[in-house]
Amino acid sequence: DAKTTQPPSMDCAEGxxxxxxxxxxxxxxNEYVYWYRQIHSQGPQYIIHGLKNNETNEMASLIIxxxxxxxxxxxxxxxxxxxxxxYCIVRVVFSGAGSYxxxxxxxxxLSVIP
Amino acid sequence: GAGVSQxxxxxxxxxxxxxxxxxxxxxxxxxxxxxxxSLGQGPEFLIxxxxxxxxxxxxxxxxxxFAVRPEGSVSTLKIQRTERGDxxxxxxxxxxxxxxxxxFGPGTRLTVL
Numbered sequence: 001d002a003k004t005t006q007p008p009s010m011d012c013a014e015g016x017x018x019x020x021x022x023x024x025x026x027x028x029x030n031e032y033v034y035w036y037r038q039i040h041s042q043g044p045q046y047i048i049h050g051l052k053n054n055e056t057n058e059m060a061s062l063i064i065x066x067x068x069x070x071x072x073x074x075x076x077x078x079x080x081x082x083x084x085x086x087y088c089i090v091r092v093v094f095s096g097a098g099s100y101x102x103x104x105x106x107x108x109x110l111s112v113i114p
Numbered sequence: 115g116a117g118v119s120q121x122x123x124x125x126x127x128x129x130x131x132x133x134x135x136x137x138x139x140x141x142x143x144x145x146x147x148x149x150x151x152s153l154g155q156g157p158e159f160l161i162x163x164x165x166x167x168x169x170x171x172x173x174x175x176x177x178x179x180f181a182v183r184p185e186g187s188v189s190t191l192k193i194q195r196t197e198r199g200d201x202x203x204x205x206x207x208x209x210x211x212x213x214x215x216x217x218f219g220p221g222t223r224l225t226v227l
Contacts, residue, residue, distance in 0.1 A: 107156060
């Protein structure tokens, strides 16, 4: 079972910031928070990941709470092309077994509205 | 550079037939993963390769499913005696080493009639 909880759907006006929440209250100190998105009929696309600190790249920002029990993905200026399902995933930093499989939930369906 | 590629993009087969799905990882990536995505669901893990060996095949649903990666690059997912319930999108991902970020291909949509 996925170790994260996300709202099933959200709307965002084009040009505004999209803030996608994720709850991961059982996260351990040995686990990253990863975000992927999946545009219709395409493979999942990596967005960003973090451990403790907030992270920013050319696509998005990731804000992780101090207790690490939740995080928010921020798309600063949403466009119609950002309409997709967004997945928040918790993944081990180091696995003695060597497998770093991703466990996907159902994600959040973000609709960017003109 | 080139991303992960998968062929064919679509495959339609009849119940009971054998199918092979191919994945070309990003050049130089040693870790390769297969996932399966049913309609309306997130992807589910099937098998993981580090180099040529299958290091974790715990996600394969039964012994009709098998995957190989003989030279540590291209991988083939093989499904014997296909069933209608095997219909899904099969996704491949690769990472530079086993703990790094996984990058996904576009998937192969398998339809079993």
